[in-house]
Amino acid sequence: GALVYQYPRRTICKSGTSMRMECQAVGFQATSVAWYRQSPQKTFELIALSTVNSAIKYEQNFTQEKFPISHPNLSFSSMTVLNAYLEDRGLYLCGARPGPYAEQFFGPGTRLTVL
Template sequence: SAVISQKPSRDICQRGTSLTIQCQVDSQVTMMFWYRQQPGQSLTLIATANQGSEATYESGFVIDKFPISRPNLTFSTLTVSNMSPEDSSIYLCSVEKRGSDTQYFGPGTRLTVL
């Protein structure tokens, strides 16, 4: 398994601003993933972050809105840009080690946009 932390745990932001969410894992991992969980909904994958390369975005998500960094094997950030109330969600990161076939999730960041 892996121990994953996210910062901030929650935030309330104003429309039009941006928020950067950090994800830190206690060991080196191959892949890191970012998910969105809208209120009362299941999880939707935003993008996959591989160290040293551009993130791969899922349909409906674009880099200008959700820029992602992955500077090393234990850390990644997701920025939610030019926020609107529709961005109010829980954002979760997950990690997978090479060959493990299992993703482990962080505690999530609860974002409210006013």
């Protein structure tokens, strides 16, 4: 079956420091990977969408300078939260798809706490 793993599941960082999170697709080739954030008591917002052989597309209010993403192959992606502050806390989900017309498989998320 298709599975998506995320590491770490939980992390705590000090305000102003950076934190890297990883996403791994197992059982399928992740031709596109989307990173979402769920802030406390809110819904999921798309941060950026990475598609193989295309540039990573960031949504409004999110930038590469703040959330650099790497998608080096069809099974792995990582995202870093640079210079994290309180408003960056939340659950970060990775959603991976094997191709067009395919559903997006989600990992369990990385929960970020900023002190």
